[in-house]
Amino acid sequence: MSSKANKTIIGAFVLGALCLVVAGVVVFGSGKLFSPTKKYVMYFDGSVKGLSIGAPVVFRGVKIGSVVDIVLQGNLSDMTFSVPVITEIDQSRFRLTNAEAGSADYHKALIDKGLRAQLQTQSLVTGQLMIDIDFRPDKPARLVADTTGYPQVPTIPSAADELTRKLEELPLRQLVERANATVGGLERLVNSPDLQRAPRTLNLAVADARALLGRIDREVALLSTEARGAIGAATATINRADRVLAFEEGVPAQLAENLNKTLTDARASLRKLDETLDSVRNAATDERSYYQLRHALKDLGETSRSLGSLVDYLGRHPEALLRGKTNVEE
Structure with missing residues (x-):
């Protein structure tokens, strides 16, 4: 029994040591142990389906943090809901000169310059989302009442949300009705007896036009001959009058x-x-x-x-x- 107990203790000790080694490699390898980080909150109105904890937060293609928590916040009085997303930003990867990272002035300077967060697709295959942060001064800063206590980064609708909003603003019913009316009119036009007779009428008109052009050519030839004769006679008369005078x-x-x-x-x-x-x-x-x-x-x-x-x-x-x-x- 003693021998078996010793083997179990030894195995547990070895397994624990391996876990500590792996954890140390992960912690020290990533550099997060000594990296200054700060948490920010971002409120998204639309759906955050595809966004998960650990999703990257990037700035112009550079990963500067990750998502650490996603919660649902609602107001029962007006039944409005928002989704605050807690992110952790590595301050060493995102800083401004002449400003102290993490300070109120630092955060305000970023917001005033147009810092906005937006959900974007991370992978079209898996449908995973990420948070893209960039300066978009043309977009208004939308801030909501916060209960988390973290500095807030304004958000803007995603491209999918913008497309959905524009589609909702379109008068789809009127467009469908007009399309149906247009299709019906085209169907009546195509199936109308007049259109069925149009090719035959057009062929007759072309034949008449060709015959008319032939007659015109012959008349022009005759007129040209008579005109040349009249011009010759007039010229002779004028010359004779000159000689008489x-x-x-x-x-x-x-x-x-x-x-x-x-x-x-x-x-x-x-x-x-x-x-x-x-x-x-x-x-x-x-x-x-x-x-x-x-x-x-x-x-x-x-x-x-x-x-x-x-x-x-x-x-x-x-x-x-x-x-x-x-x-x-x-």
Whole structure:
């Protein structure tokens, strides 16, 4: 019996020694024995499902503490509940310069700079949550009445809570009713006889359009041919009118040619009359006959000069043959 008792005592002693060694390794290895820590409380309104004791508290990816307790706090008067989460923060891992860690000024400085706590997913597979602490000055500091006595870190809703709140604010009933009405309208439109006939009507319209375009092409070709003929005829008429007005052809040209010929003959006749007058002057004995002959020659000279003036005028204003002298001068 004594031998058996000694073995039991020895085994218990060895087991206790091993436990002490493991505990020492854990305590001294983690450095928590000599690390200054401080507890903070955080109040979350939403569900904390997935958050457990020992869950990490991180700041921008760096673990600075862990969750040490989770409790449920309620008010029976208005039946409101909140979930205070007690965390332990390693002060050596999170400190500010020119401020004493753990002091009231230190904590207030962090809150004033926008220090906020938020639940975030630690693992999508297991659904475990963690507490993320960061500076979010755009988020208001929400503080609640505390009964734990620990410094409080303001919290903000998680991304899931924000999504849930936005979905609750949406008029889902109206959206569903409108969606149903839209689907019903589309169904009626798709099944309507008019829409069933639309492809055939469209094909007929396309065929008519093609036929119309063919006729338009042919008409345009004919019009182009006629237009070219009309333009050629008009050009020829204009050129002929220019030649007529320039006395190059037509009645005005013939008239001008006859007038020039008559003027030439008249001038030749005047020269012959002058020669005859000289001969008559030398041979005439009757003064009255001489006077009458001289008067007739004078009239013939004036007529010749008038005819010359007319020819000169027509040379300057050939259009007078068509419109008259008065219209030309106007």
